[in-house]
Amino acid sequence: MKRLLIAAGGGGDPITAALLHAALYGADAPALVLTYAWERLVVDPVPGPRRATDFTGTEPVAPGVALVTPATAPVAPAGSLLPRLARDLRPRLGLLDPYGGTRGLARQIEAAARWCRADRIDLVDVGGDIVARGDEPTLRSPLGDALAAAACAATGLPTTVHVAGPGLDNEVPLPDLLPRLGEPAFALDAAHTETVSGVFDWHPSEAGALLVAAARGVRGVCGTRDAPRPVLLDDAARQVHRLTLDRVLALSPLARALAGCASLEEAEDASRAVCGFSEIARERHRAAHPERPPGPRPAPHRPAPDAASLTDRFAAWERDALAQGIAYATTRRITEDLDLTGPQARILLAGLRTAGPVRHVPPLWRLAAP
Incomplete structure (x- = not known):
């Protein structure tokens, strides 16, 4: 028998699911x-x-269920970090394909449960947008979470929803979010993070990194790249809230609207009706009009990275961040704010690591006053 967990939102949520799996079981x-x-x-x-056809080297184990392995690879021009996660995380990883809407997802989850011989589901969300109303001005990516909740409901399997690190995704304001979540069920600590300790050396997930940092006792204001405002790491940031699926459905108009949905296009229509936007349409617009080209930063016609100049650039950026009240920063925030190529980022961060524990507070970086 295998435990069956569902990472509600994609991106870094599989890391949080692995973390919660270690804490729970x-x-x-x-x-x-x-x-x-x-x-x-x-x-x-x-x-x-x-979807599975966008990858080579997946391992089919049940109808509609394909596992990602370290040998799996995305088909260009697509990219994915899931094969590397499959190498570094202990639970096996399987693909959710939302192109068949709620109905298709429910069939996949049912098949996975039979393969696992699991009689229940743990649905995992970091941050809390799974209980979004849909009208929050800071809401950015509710569709995956709502589809997962609606699909779990359609299976009829007992499902527990775990919301870890309330507010760390910066999508639902904490004063609105916490009353919806109720009292926390338990708190994560440093021991729970050991199984994912090396992932954030290379994975850009910021909400997951913040959760790990909070569990390890980091406290203070952290600047992230993918959020409208800094995040406060306090004791509440390491808490895990446990909700019934019925409670989540009562809180989420989008999840209720997705009941019976048979395609991703229908799901997008439901998102537009409830939330006023489709996050996939937003992605299409950003891909067509990028602030910078997506994907790894190229380095054509640039001089060789110079450690001293990189340190000077970082010092100027750091002074500005400290003036904004920011005490910590994610790797992604530093890399993208300074517009660093891969080699430049490695040189700068290696230099910061040699400054000792005062700088590197894995997986975050502590800013230091001059």
């Missing part, structure tokens, strides 16, 4: 994490989620 308990291959344009320049 023990890191060595057999488990399958179903997740979307739906990643930021900086990782996958093709808008929207990927």
Whole structure:
């Protein structure tokens, strides 16, 4: 028997699901994490989620259920970090394909449950947008979470929803979010993070990194790249809230609107009706009009990275960040704010690491006053 967990939103949510699996059942308990291959344009320049046919080397184990392995690879021009996650995380990873809407997802989840011999589901969300009303001005990516909730309901399997790190995704304001979540069920600590400790050396997920940092005792204001405002890491940021699926459906108009949905296009229509936007349409627009080309930063016609100049650039950026009250920063925030290529980022961060623990507070970076 394997535990069946579903990472509600894609991107870094499989990491949080693996973290929650270790906290709930023990890191060595057999488990399958179903997740979307739906990643930021900086990782996958093709808008929207990927499906199994967008990969080579997946492992089919049940009708509509394909596992991602370290040998799996996305078909160009798509990109994905899931094969590398499959190498670094202990639970097996399986693909959720939302192109058949809620109905298609429900069939996949049912098939996965039979393969796992699981009689219940743990649905995992980091941040809390799974309980969004849809009218929050900071809401950016509710569709995957709402589809997962609606699909779990359609299976009829008992489902527990776990919201970890309330507010860390910066989508639903905390004063609105916390009353919806109720009292926390438990708190994560440093021991729970051991199984994902090396992932954030290379994975850009910011909400996941913030959750790990909070569990390890980091406290203070952290600047992220993919959020409208800094995030406060306090004791509440390491809490996990447990909700019934009925409670989530009562809170989420979008999840209710997706009941019976038979395609991703129908799901987009429901999102426009409830939330006023389609996040896939937004991705299409950003891909067509990028602030910078998505994907790995190229370095044509640039001089060789110079450690001293990189340090000077970082110092100027750091002074500005400190003036804004920011005490910590994610790797992604530093890399993208400074517009660093891969080699430049490696040189700068290696230099910061040699400054000792005062700088590197894995997976975050502590800013230091001059």
